[in-house]
Amino acid sequence: MAERLKEFQLSETAEQQPLSVTQIWVASVLGGGVFAGAILFFDRLEPLFLYMSFLCFFHDSEYFVTAIFNPTRLEMSSFLLNNGFQYWIAHLSGLVECYFHRTHPFFVDKTVLYAYQFVGLAAVVIGQYVRTKAMAYAASSFSHKIADKKAEDHVLVTDGVYAYVRHPSYAAFFVWAVGTQIWLGNVITPIAFCIVLQRFFTARIRHEESLLIKFFGADYTTYKSKVPSGILFLP
Template sequence: MAGNKLALEGKISIISFLLGFGVVLIPLIRTFAGHLDWVFDYLTGVRGKIAIAVYIAVLNGFLLIIYKGPLYKVAVRACFLGFTFGCGLIISFSQTTWTHFGWYMCSMSFFHYSEYLVTAIINPRSLSLDSFLLNHSVEYTVAAVSSWVEFTIEKLSVPELKQLSWLSLVGLVMVLCGEFLRKSAMLTAGSNFNHIVQNEKAQSHVLVTDGVYAFFRHPSYVGWFYWSIGTQVMLCNPVCIAGYTMASWRFFRERIEEEELSLLHFFGEDYLEYKKKVGTGLPFISGICINSS
């Protein structure tokens, strides 16, 4: 029964994400009589804003009628992320100086939605609203808002800084590679993966050393590390590039040490051997130190 319920939540999230993504139909319908170069102007105009507001209201009303309680909470979050992804895609293909922010919107929304969807596939027992990682931490929220503020201020004061297309492309590659590595790690680990560090070993918990784990001890953290920095490189945010690098490095250093304490407790000598052969994958982070004496 629990498995069916969680499988249902995954399906609902897909349907809701696609409904939110349907916002792309608004400019596409209008574009049949014109060209993409005016789509952004249309959406930021009065008629465009009204069309989007009506679309959101109708969608939310539909979800409220169809889903109740916990299922609605899943649906509305997935729908919001699909909507954000659709808006980001519209901006990305419009003739505007906000193109790179459109890339960022797509990257953020896809990351958070795919965290939930992949968890629903590999480890439905651990699936919850927290699997979206939208409420990851206060620090995470502050970091995100800070990047938006920096981008806006610098775009208004130093607009040429935000048009370094080659740098934004580097950031896009970092984001795509980081996302691919993280999701590969989650899929490889399967039911062994959990967003929360486990202090007790489950019966099904095994030491995963194949796939991307043959190259990095913590591939999901490596992917997330470079993904997060890549989002700021994409936005050409010099302050946040430095800030994200330092904050992410410190967070993952502490997280890896905490996790490896549990892994050593779970797998003992097997993990020690694995630790000797494979590095963490993150610069200047070796993991928990073992006293050989």
């Protein structure tokens, strides 16, 4: 716990990186998207608008949580808008399926559809909350990029939300992403997201943990043996 407090103090006193005009502009546009989507949703009860809010809020929060709790690593890529071509293709696929169900509904009973979408909404909210909490709690020990070398302010965080799963930010993103597709009323993309994300995070975690074992040795090995990864089918 003493190391955890020291890490948080380092994060608090770290020099804030200067913001560029582009970063301010992107943050403002995403913030506007959050409010516009929410307002349009409550006006028209169209799930797509709230889906837009989910996306904008996620990417904006990635940037602002980094700015507050991990300012020395703040950069344009902190928005995670450069998640890769596959990321945006995946969400585009979700929109295509959503529009397909407008003329070919999978759920004939609206009550069942609303219950299904509520599950998606809950997953989005829980996933967003846990990911934000995990990033904030790890502070300077969190990074969007896998580090090949151990930074001076990098400590092994094993308490808080990390006492329950080793990779809460990954697990939370998994839940959030699948939840967005369920919220849209999709039935194919949620399954596809589960398969793709499970494979992606399994490969990423195995690589990342090989480095963490080098950084922290037996401490991480012991932690790994006691706490699950948080990803399906990966101990």
